[in-house]
Amino acid sequence: MEIKKPKIKSIQYEEFKDNESLENMVKELNENGSNVIVGVLDDVINWGRSNSLWSLTFATSCCGIEFMAIGAARYDFARFGFEVTRASPRQADLIMVAGTITDKMAPVLKRLYDQMADPKYVVAVGGCAISGGPFKKSYHVLNGVDKILPVDVYIPGCPPRPEALLYGMIQLQRKVKVEKFFGGVNKKEEKPKNKVNDGQD
Amino acid sequence: MDKINEIEAAALHDEMLRLKEEKHMDFLRSLTGVDWQENGLGVVYHLENSETQETITIKCVAPNREKPEIPTVSDIWKGADFNEREVYDFLGIVFIGHPDMRRLYLRDDWVGYPLKKDYDDSLNPLRMTNEETVDSTKYMEEQPDGSVIEKRQAIFDEDEYIINIGPQHPATHGVLRFRVALEGEIIKKLDVHCGYIHRGIEKMCESLTYQQTLALTDRLDYLGAHQNRHALCMCVEKAMGVEVSERVQYIRTIMDELQRIDSHLLFFSCLCMDLGALTAFLYGFRDREKILDIFEYTTGGRLIQNYNTIGGVQADIAPDFVEKVKSFLTYLRPMLKEYNDVFTGNIIAQQRMKGVGLLSKEDAISFGATGGTGRASGWACDVRKRHPYAMYDKVDFKQIVRTEGDSYARYLVRIDEIVESMRIIEQLIDNIPAGEYQQKMKPIIKVPEGIYYSAVEGSRGEFGVFLESHGEKYPYRLKFRSTGLPLVSAMETMSRGAKIADLIAIGGTVDYVVPDIDR
Numbered sequence: 001m002e003i004k005k006p007k008i009k010s011i012q013y014e015e016f017k018d019n020e021s022l023e024n025m026v027k028e029l030n031e032n033g034s035n036v037i038v039g040v041l042d043d044v045i046n047w048g049r050s051n052s053l054w055s056l057t058f059a060t061s062c063c064g065i066e067f068m069a070i071g072a073a074r075y076d077f078a079r080f081g082f083e084v085t086r087a088s089p090r091q092a093d094l095i096m097v098a099g100t101i102t103d104k105m106a107p108v109l110k111r112l113y114d115q116m117a118d119p120k121y122v123v124a125v126g127g128c129a130i131s132g133g134p135f136k137k138s139y140h141v142l143n144g145v146d147k148i149l150p151v152d153v154y155i156p157g158c159p160p161r162p163e164a165l166l167y168g169m170i171q172l173q174r175k176v177k178v179e180k181f182f183g184g185v186n187k188k189e190e191k192p193k194n195k196v197n198d199g200q201d
Numbered sequence: 202m203d204k205i206n207e208i209e210a211a212a213l214h215d216e217m218l219r220l221k222e223e224k225h226m227d228f229l230r231s232l233t234g235v236d237w238q239e240n241g242l243g244v245v246y247h248l249e250n251s252e253t254q255e256t257i258t259i260k261c262v263a264p265n266r267e268k269p270e271i272p273t274v275s276d277i278w279k280g281a282d283f284n285e286r287e288v289y290d291f292l293g294i295v296f297i298g299h300p301d302m303r304r305l306y307l308r309d310d311w312v313g314y315p316l317k318k319d320y321d322d323s324l325n326p327l328r329m330t331n332e333e334t335v336d337s338t339k340y341m342e343e344q345p346d347g348s349v350i351e352k353r354q355a356i357f358d359e360d361e362y363i364i365n366i367g368p369q370h371p372a373t374h375g376v377l378r379f380r381v382a383l384e385g386e387i388i389k390k391l392d393v394h395c396g397y398i399h400r401g402i403e404k405m406c407e408s409l410t411y412q413q414t415l416a417l418t419d420r421l422d423y424l425g426a427h428q429n430r431h432a433l434c435m436c437v438e439k440a441m442g443v444e445v446s447e448r449v450q451y452i453r454t455i456m457d458e459l460q461r462i463d464s465h466l467l468f469f470s471c472l473c474m475d476l477g478a479l480t481a482f483l484y485g486f487r488d489r490e491k492i493l494d495i496f497e498y499t500t501g502g503r504l505i506q507n508y509n510t511i512g513g514v515q516a517d518i519a520p521d522f523v524e525k526v527k528s529f530l531t532y533l534r535p536m537l538k539e540y541n542d543v544f545t546g547n548i549i550a551q552q553r554m555k556g557v558g559l560l561s562k563e564d565a566i567s568f569g570a571t572g573g574t575g576r577a578s579g580w581a582c583d584v585r586k587r588h589p590y591a592m593y594d595k596v597d598f599k600q601i602v603r604t605e606g607d608s609y610a611r612y613l614v615r616i617d618e619i620v621e622s623m624r625i626i627e628q629l630i631d632n633i634p635a636g637e638y639q640q641k642m643k644p645i646i647k648v649p650e651g652i653y654y655s656a657v658e659g660s661r662g663e664f665g666v667f668l669e670s671h672g673e674k675y676p677y678r679l680k681f682r683s684t685g686l687p688l689v690s691a692m693e694t695m696s697r698g699a700k701i702a703d704l705i706a707i708g709g710t711v712d713y714v715v716p717d718i719d720r
Contacts, residue, residue, distance in 0.1 A: 057371045058369060059375065060375060060376050060397070060398050060715075060716075061375070061398055061420070061423065061715075061716045062420055062423040062504055062505060062716070064375070065423060065424070065467070065504055066503070066504060068471075068486070069486060069489075069490070069493075072470075072482070072483055072486030072487065072490075073483045073486060073487050074486070074487065074490045087370070087371045089369075099398070099716075100398060100400055100716075102396075102397060102398055102399055102400060103308070103325070103327055103328065104306075104307065104308055104332070104396050104397050104399065105368065105376060105397045105398065106327060106329060107328070107329050107330060107331050107332065108331075108368055108369065108376075108397065110329060111331065112369055134416060134417060134420065135400045135401070135402070135405065135417075137405060137408075138400055138401035138402075138404065138405050139315050139320075139322045139325065139401050139404060140306075140307070140315070140399050140400060140401045141400055141401065142327060147327075148329070158505065159503075159504055159505065161503065
């Protein structure tokens with residue numbers, strides 16, 4: 001049982017940029033092979049997960065308005081299964097960091113991320129979330145959200161066009177499709193060190 | 202260059218009180234802290250008479266740079282409250298008698314004051330510890346013998362029931378944080394925490410050339426990108442003595458009004474969504490996209506256009522711009538009727554908004570709550586009428602003023618303003634004169650020494666630019682009068698006594714944009 005290349009219905013595989021990193025992931029996952037039954041189960045679960053990615057409504061600045069625009073009728077991200085946005089991190093699959101993250105916001109964002117349940121993804125939207133953008137030199141701006149969170153997809157732009165946001169989200173879908181759900185392969189956080197239960201706590 | 206009057210710190214409070222009572226200077230337009238290095242730290246006040254539109258600029262320097270102290274004016278103008286906290290946060294000037302000397306934007310454990318010229322950024326690495334919320338505040342009280350002592354007082358009592366709303370909350374329209382003391386469902390007290398999107402734009406501007414600073418204005422209030430940039434361009438043009446061509450004035454005016462329609466449509470959409478009407482949200486966004494298309498054809502940007510430049514605009518209007526705008530206007534009229542059918546007449550919407558979040562005219566002026574909020578309270582505060590700029594003195598439009606001062610009035614003002622904006626555009630769109638769209642400017646410009654203030658009517662109030670130039674290629678101090686800061690400072694007055702659920706309706710109708718508050 002092999003993990004296949006991720007397929008998106010309406011876009012040809014060759015038309016995507018950056019297929020290489022996905023192929024590397026596929027290669028890595030295939031190295032040890034996997035059980036047929038578990039593999040089929042993985043496929044089913046990933047199919048479901050990738051087509052209903054729930055994002056946290058998190059927006060700090062300009063990019064948030066474009067995020068609203070893709071939610072509205074014209075760009076309509078419901079076509080791809082992203083339409084459910086959750087106000088609570090406990091119910092969200094991914095966090096779209098749309099906007100500048102400042103020094104005061106950084107611990108709050110980290111806390112929100114920590115509150116989300118695994119498996120979870122981070123999408124950095126716009127120049128500010130990627131590197132600090134036009135505010136890179138400021139005394140109160142975090143230069144890139146990847147300094148505090150593991151980022152899965154970067155969507156450049158200031159703000160990114162809705163098409164770019166959709167493309168980025170589809171890239172995330174493809175990433176979700178090549179995951180082994182069982183066995184904890186994709187856990188990004190380190191497992192907590194097993195406490196020695198010495199009966200004292 | 203604006204004329205400036207200097208007042209000694211010791212006499213400031215009495216003099217300000219006299220100005221307010223005798224000259225009726227009841228509107229504090231802007232309050233700016235400046236670091237004049239060896240000449241000390243100080244504050245520049247812009248005052249205006251809300252009836253005669255007479256303005257006055259006052260400067261006050263704190264005598265001691267090491268321990269700067271200036272008497273507060275927050276008891277004269279309510280709007281000074283947050284502004285003085287901002288100055289304390291940025292420059293460390295302590296306002297004697299101010300009831301709440303906490304930092305407004307930065308964390309409590311921040312070291313130093315960022316807008317001081319000798320600020321050292323290395324003292325403030327990224328702190329990943331969660332910020333502790335303290336329930337008490339300090340204030341400085343002057344003793345009869347002239348000495349000043351620090352005292353503490355509680356913001357919330359220990360037995361009060363406090364709800365925290367934000368910074369991550371879908372209905373605060375960004376990362377604003379409220380702490381609300383409740384009694385049952387009734388709001389007893391509200392404490393605003395800003396700064397979660399404080400990007401330090403003003404400090405950055407001090408090391409950017411004038412053309413470079415333009416890019417940051419679009420990102421302040423991104424729903425008023427054209428207007429913000431217009432204000433800064435106008436300020437620099439005024440300082441340089443540059444006259445822009447009539448064609449540019451026409452284009453800028455039309456763009457400003459399109460932006461206003463865009464912003465008000467978004468206001469409508471978001472308010473409806475906050476109150477649970479998702480269909481209306483989709484309607485508003487559907488029509489907003491049409492304006493964004495028009496913007497995109499001419500400027501290349503959807504949300505942030507980077508269109509105005511010093512001396513003109515970036516590019517000439519697209520060949521079919523006039524046609525597109527006209528067809529949009531004919532399209533929008535019946536849609537507005539649809540909005541009214543769907544939402545304005547809706548019984549739920551009316552009950553959620555009527556009589557909720559009252560703001561009196563006196564309070565609106567005292568807080569400096571301009572824009573739709575002020576006009577809904579009966580204050581004719583439109584900069585386009587008060588201090589006309591661009592083409593506004595040549596077009597015929599009505600300033601929408603209502604007197605109820607509740608959420609419903611704030612909502613109606615904005616819906617009616619869409620119609621007025623359409624009228625302005627209709628008068629201009631056919632007559633755009635031929636001419637240059639851009640005046641040649643040097644790549645590095647040096648603004649003559651002096652202080653300048655100019656303001657435009659942004660989508661949600663007066664957006665002002667204060668510029669102090671020392672004749673160099675960088676501005677010495679550039680401050681943006683936020684449209685949103687007076688609005689959030691008035692939130693407590695509006696929501697006290699209301700239900701907690703109404704806080705969302707009030708916040709929605711006040712229509713602040715958080716990056717514009719925090720800057």
